[in-house]
Structure formats: structure tokens, C-alpha cells
């Protein structure tokens with residue numbers, strides 16, 4: 001039975017990598033897939049992973065009807081066995097409902113990937129609807145880490161290393177940006193305290209806490 005699966009994790013947890021791997025594996029077994037994405041860092045109509053993989057994708061716009069797009073492809077003789085939907089946090093509630101209908105009405109597997117919450121810890125509309133509608137939610141197994149070494153659960157937005165709480169919900173960007181606007185993954189405790197790596201003075205996750213000669 002076809003299903004709608006939501007793969008989620010913090011920024012930098014390997015979601016796009018997994019999306020591309022999943023596409024590759026299904027393709028290798030002769031299944032035909034279609035990749036949607038929205039506002040990927042690498043540019044329009046592209047799905048990209050920090051491991052260097054990239055692929056062409058269909059860019060989702062506010063007025064894109066995802067279900068209709070697939071129906072049109074199938075009516076023109078195309079085959080669609082599964083759909084990958086990356087950066088799904090940016091999709092509208094309507095887009096997510098179209099994905100659910102694709103599963104129920106066309107028996108197409110839909111694999112959606114995205115972060116759940118924004119820099120203020122609030123759900124994105126697309127992620128909220130996915131949590132409400134998905135058959136399954138899978139949290140990525142590769143844990144991202146806060147500068148303190150704890151599991152990172154939150155995405156902070158930073159300006160020159162300082163965490164900010166003002167601004168638009170959507171601002172495409174990357175982690176490991178130190179000079180301008182960027183993102184940093186943190187544990188809840190440090191997100192609440194707005195304690196980023198720069199503010200804490202933490203240089204690396206393996207500080208010399210036990211120097212040679214220490215008693």
C-alpha cells in the first residue's frame with residue numbers, strides 16, 4: 001500500500017542526502033520517480049546535499065498543483081511510482097494535501113523531507129500539515145550535535161554568531177556561516193538561553209578538558 005512518509009531532522013542532519021539516496025535506490029530497481037523541491041540553497045529546480053550530490057527537481061511555487069502535475073505527466077504516458085518532496089517545510093498546507101491525495105488516489109509513494117520547526121521553535125505550515133497527515137514520521141538517525149555535545153534538536157538563526165529571534169520565517173541559508181546571517185543547530189537548553197558556539201566561546205566539540213599533567 002502506498003504511503004506518505006515524513007523524514008525529518010534538524011538542519012544538516014542528512015535529509016537531502018537521504019532523499020537523493022532513496023531516489024537512486026528506487027531508480028536502480030526500475031521505479032520511476034519525480035523530485036519536487038522548494039527554495040533549495042543551491043538554486044531553483046535543484047535538490048542538493050552538503051555531501052556534494054545534486055539533481056534536477058521540479059520547483060514548487062505557491063500556485064503549483066502537485067497532484068495535477070503528476071496527473072498530467074501520467075496522462076501524457078509518463079510513469080510515476082514515487083515522489084520525493086524536499087524542503088517540504090516551505091510547502092503550503094494545500095501542497096501537502098495534494099501529496100496525500102497522490103498517495104490515496106493514485107497509489108504513489110510520497111517521501112517528504114524537511115525540518116519541523118523554524119528559528120523561533122514554531123512549526124512551519126508544511127511540516128505541521130505533514131505531521132497531521134503522514135502515515136509515518138521518521139526522524140533521521142544521524143544526530144546533529146550542539147556545541148556542548150548534546151543532541152541538537154533546534155535550529156537557531158544567527159547574525160554574526162549571535163542568535164536572533166526577529167525576522168521572517170523563511171530565509172534560505174546555511175549552517176557554518178560565521179560572518180553574516182546563518183543557522184546553527186543547538187540543544188533546547190542552549191536555544192532557550194540563546195547560547196551559540198560563538199557566545200559560549202566553544203571552539204570545538206573536543207576541547208582540552210583534561211590537559212596532560214592535570215591532577
Ligand SMILES: Nc1ncnc2c1ncn2[C@@H]1O[C@H](COP(=O)(O)OP(=O)(O)O)[C@@H](O)[C@H]1O
Pocket residue numbers: 009010011012013014015016017018048049050051142144
Ligand atoms: N565533509 C563531510 N564529510 C562527511 N560527511 C559530511 C561532510 N559534510 C557534510 N557531511 C554530512 O552531510 C550531512 C548534511 O547533509 P544534507 O543532506 O545537506 O543535510 P540536510 O538536508 O538535512 O540539511 C551532515 O550532517 C554530515 O553528516
Ligand SMILES: Cc1cn([C@H]2C[C@H](O)[C@@H](COP(=O)(O)O)O2)c(=O)[nH]c1=O
Pocket residue numbers: 010011012015016039040041114115117118119120155156157169170171172173174183
Ligand atoms: C530554521 C530555519 C531554516 N530556514 C531555511 C534555511 C535553509 O535554507 C532551509 C533548511 O534547509 P536544510 O536542508 O534542512 O539545511 O530552511 C528558514 O527559512 N527559516 C528558519 O527558521
